[in-house]
Amino acid sequence: MRALVVEDDPGIASGLQTSMRQAGYAVDLCTTLDAAWLALSVEPFDVMVLDLGLPDGDGIDLLARVRRQAAPAAGRETLPRNDLPVLIMTARDGVSDRIDGLDGGADDYIVKPFDANELMARLRAMLRRAGGRSNPLIEHGELLVNPAAHTVMRAGQPVVLGGKEFALLLTLLQARPQVLSKSRLESSLYGFGEALESNAIEVHIHHLRRKLGEQLIKTVRGVGYFMPHETADGNARR
Template sequence: MRILVVEDDEGIAGGLAATLRGAGYAVDISPTLSAAWTALHVEAFDMVLLDLGLPDGDGIDWLRRLRQEGLHLPVLILTARDALPDRIAGLDEGADDYLVKPFDPGELLARMRVALRRSEGRASPVLRHGDLEVDPAAHTVRRAGALVPLRAKEFALLLALLRASGQVLTRQRLEEALYGFDDALESNALEVHIHHLRRKLGNELLQTVRGVGYYVPRADAKPLPAGPA
């Protein structure tokens, strides 16, 4: 999952990035609204964490424009503005949640999980696929009740594929979900993670459409044809 942090305070932005990366998210930081707008239109993000008082404008106006253009990804406002009218305005303009600084990192991560779950139309916090159970909060994976240890990128890749179950995700989309602008990325990194997941979870779970990408079939669906290389 890739998160865009819109925050001009370097200390706060750095702390948020460390917290999010520690939880397995890929993170990019935009110190201005214009930079954030550009980032959203050239890369795929799963969520925005938005400050309101930015050097080039107000986050509420930016959020209003975002929703008017039909961008529906979850947005959580993180701000020092604690007045009730500000909270109401943020939520009315399309924010999925509103947290007042300072806040506990654990609460932020929990609210992020709720917002992502709502955006996917899920009620349960645990993702299930056949005998596979994935708990994003606990960062655990179980197959037929047995714990399967995964590394951070493997876990993030599995989540991305399960959340899009039945859809083929291109290599580019998966790399965007796993790595930020500043992350080092080796040319075969994605294939290595796929190989490790198949070794730990079985070859049948992760399917390849050659020349296109990868997907997890829906539990009741037949695999798609592999297609041309």
């Protein structure tokens, strides 16, 4: 999961970045509205955590700009997803402030100071809703995945995955049966400035297949990777 944190307080930003990375997010940090808009325009983020009081304006203005975007026409710059899940994180705790934020297009609202575990739970709930799920667990054939606990069971047996392996598995599960390109997977797993080997995705895919089954992840040569849906009898289908 690729997350954008828009926050100008160094202490809050650093702590949040650390907590989210430990939870498996690839996190990018912006301290101004202009920098956040640029980041949103060039990278496919899965979620945004947005402060309101920023040096160059109000975060509500950035949220409004994202929400009113349409799909880009041919030849135009890439535009942020207008359905991007957004969590407002702010010291403004008035009822009217929360109403304005939610009516302005935010999916959730948390007031500073906050507990990092609560913020993570709110992000998970937002991503479930965005993916059309209500169940906090993800089932796929023999797999049972718990995003909150970072656990994977295969046929009732626990399987230990590395952090990037788990993040890649979640990305493919949540996108199924869409084919995701190598570059899209890299964007989901690695933030700006993170070291990335040219064959990192191939290595992670190899490890997942070895641990969870060779048929789990399909390759579309020259295009990317996908996980097929499951039929009622548990067999894979595209």
